[in-house]
Amino acid sequence: MVRTYQGLVYTVCYQLVQDNDTAQDLAQDTFLAAWRAIDRCPAGYEKQWLARIAVNKAKDHLRSGWVRKMSTPGDEVMALAGAPPDEGPEAKALAGIGMDELEKKILNLREPYRTPCRLCLLEGYTPAEAARICRRPEKTLNAQLWRAKKMLRQEIEQERRSEDGTLSR
Amino acid sequence: MELFRDDGCLTDEGLQALVEGTLDELGRLEAAEHLSYCDRCLDRYTALLTGDVVEQPPRDLSRPVGRSILIRLMQNVYGRMAVAGVAAVLALTLWRGGSLGLILARNASSLEAYVPEQIEPPAASELPPKSNYTEPPRPEEKTSVAEKAQEAVSGLWEALTSRDGQSDTSNRWER
Secondary structure, three states: OHHHHHHHHHHHHHHHHOOHHHHHHHHHHHHHHHHHOHHHOOOOOHHHHHHHHHHHHHHHHHHHHHHHHHOOOOHHHHHOOOOOOOOOHHHHHHHOOOHHHHHHHHHHOOOOOHHHHHHHHHOOOOHHHHHHHHOOOHHHHHHHHHHHHHHHHHHHHHHHHHHHHHHHO | OOOEOOOOOEOHHHHHHHHHOOOOHHHHHHHHHHHOOOHHHHHHHHHHOOHHHOOOOOOOOHHHHHHHHHHHHHHHHHHHHHHHHHHHHHHHHHHHHOHHHHHHHHHHHHHHOOOOOOOOOOOHHHOOOOOOOOOOOOOOOOOOHHHHHHHHHHHHHHHHHHHHHHHHHHHHHHO
């Protein structure tokens, strides 16, 4: 199996992480994970099954790198399960604008962020309910919400800065 | 370039950009998140991975993967063997030092404290009339639990030593 699919698995990993050594490590991890769960491999779908494992490995790698890069003070509060929803710099930034403006900004977001934000921030669904509606894993939806809030906060802060600049002139 | 369609799936040009390696880090993360749960897009993506698109890794992966699998297997086997070895050494040490008998005797004496008091047998007049059945003679009962335990352990030891002796002789014969 390794000899047959190593090219495919390495290519998937490399296309997602864009680094030779990391792609090779992730490809090895993929085959180890496949070996552990070989009884769950659907017959005739080995290619897709291995590609999915490789994608998951690459996703975990990219996500940890992205979280490290984007983390700011106050994020720990958001990351905690069951933490109050109205804390953290993103929530404060969103609370500082009017409902109409927030709705406009959310509906202007691109996919895959628009639908989860509309459901959770405008229509009041919980992330678990929104995940069911969007047919996405809850963890993925939470990660998308987290990034979407960061995007909205950056946009709001940029607008404020430009407004302040105009006023000071 | 739009990476996602309005229905939330990846666009054809988004998939092509992923294959060509022109997506930025956030785009690749978003694509990976989507491909990790969407079967249709995964099918579309793997269909693009044919021919020249598939790159071979700089080093053959079969050897390091095989080595890792072997290490995992060895770790499992050695772990179990180590636990069994430690248990055997501990048991032998206790046995040779005579501590095992002491431990058994102490536990037995402490167990005896929990044995309920003996019930007085009913008076002869209260018993039903005897039938012709006569009870077979019972073997002499050991009064102490420690005695029973010691007898069991020494029996086991005798059985083990006699079996070792037999296997030794059989080996000698084979030789």
